[in-house]
Amino acid sequence: MFKYRGTAVGIDLGTANLLMYIKGKGITVREPSIITIDVNKKEIVATGQKAKDMIGRTHSGLQTIRPIRDGVIADYESTTLMIQHYLKQAVSKGIFATKPTLVISVPSNITSVEKRAVIDAAIQGGARDAHIVEESFAAAIGASLPVWEPTGSMIVDIGGGTTEVAVISLGGIVISTSCKVAGDEMDRLIIQHIRKEYQLLIGEPTAEKIKINLFNEELSNRKSIRGRDLVTGLPRTIEITDEEIWNVLIEPIEIINQTIRHTLENTPPELAADIMERGLILTGGVAQLRGLDTVISNATNLPVIVSDDPLDCVVKGTAKVLENVKILK
Structure with missing residues (x-):
């Protein structure tokens, strides 16, 4: 070489x-x-x-x-x-x-x-x-998938701005799909939810922290959030639950699942059989979201593995x- x-x-x-x-x-x-x-x-x-x-x-x-x-x-x-x-x-x-x-x-x-x-x-x-x-x-090369072999490998890279889904074989991308729903969209939906339900304005950094807290395996059920009250204009603190945030994220996760299913529907049968056997690999920062692999697995009927170093x-x-x-x- x-x-x-x-x-x-x-x-x-x-x-x-x-x-x-x-x-x-x-x-x-x-x-x-x-x-x-x-x-x-x-x-x-x-x-x-x-x-x-x-x-x-x-x-x-x-x-x-x-x-x-x-x-x-x-x-x-x-x-x-x-x-x-x-x-x-x-x-x-x-x-x-x-x-x-x-x-x-x-x-x-x-x-x-x-x-x-x-x-x-x-x-x-x-x-x-x-x-x-x-x-x-x-991402597939970095996750050590056998991209050069005559077998189907599926990668789902969920970053900040886009979700990339691809099936790779023999050193090339056989089919790929991308959607502009990923970490940033999740942050925007969290901001909208807090504003609508609590009349509280929070910024992108706060929304990102709320989302990142779901990466942790040991979470308290309730967490405090500080922001500006839209009625009085004064600072205010509220409490929300992990379950509430998960319900906010159901919509963007479902769009990601649809993107994965669309890619599978257009994958050649032999490669689809390889993927059914070996599963798909999750990479990107959002791959660390607690329970995301299980949600995607249930939606696609595929084994889902989170890469060892999804960010890298x-x-x-x-x-x-x-x-x-x-x-x-």
Whole structure:
């Protein structure tokens, strides 16, 4: 196997998180895909977790931006600045001797124009060259599925902006489906529910914390939530139950189940038989949601396995792609 021997970087350019793998160093960046910019100077003030902590707390001179929305670049300039920032960090640490070649994961349903935008943003950000790999294929490689063998492997990658479902065999995607229902949509529905039922306004960070609490295996049945009362305008605290939040998430989970079923319905019979026997693999941040594997298994009548490192599967897949120049081509 011929291996790429230059300076190489794999990037999972996710809606919620950006992960960067540097050849020979491992995963060096694991940060939220958020930046805060000085509006007047057009300079980055904060990135990653520091920028996330500023959401809802900035003044008019600062703007906190999520450059990636629903798996694609929503703000080209901010995406370029974000990639450039992390590459410069690596350069300052003496990791790169020359400009690196990047392998970047993207959703399977983005257009050629959107793919070009990702490549251009990477090159403007400081890369020598950039290659695209589909997110579901990278996740399957990162989850150690037998993607090169004549057998069907099914991957369901539930990230922040999109859910990617794909059937892979003999080194290629046989069929793939994508829907824009994932972690962000779950957060939005939680915000809507709290607003409608309790007349309480909460922000995206609070909604995300409520959802993440369901990842924990040992949960109290009730939890306190703080927000702004829509009637009085004053701060107020309420209590909600885990069951109540689960009921809110039933709708987006059902859409994900429909996407999986649609993919199965269009899968060749022999590959479908392989999947029935071996099951499907869940990856992505939302795969950690407590009980999600059971819900999907009951809806699809398939064995469902959560990957050992669901958050890292895509970036690990880009790392393995970096090891084989034939995949890049």
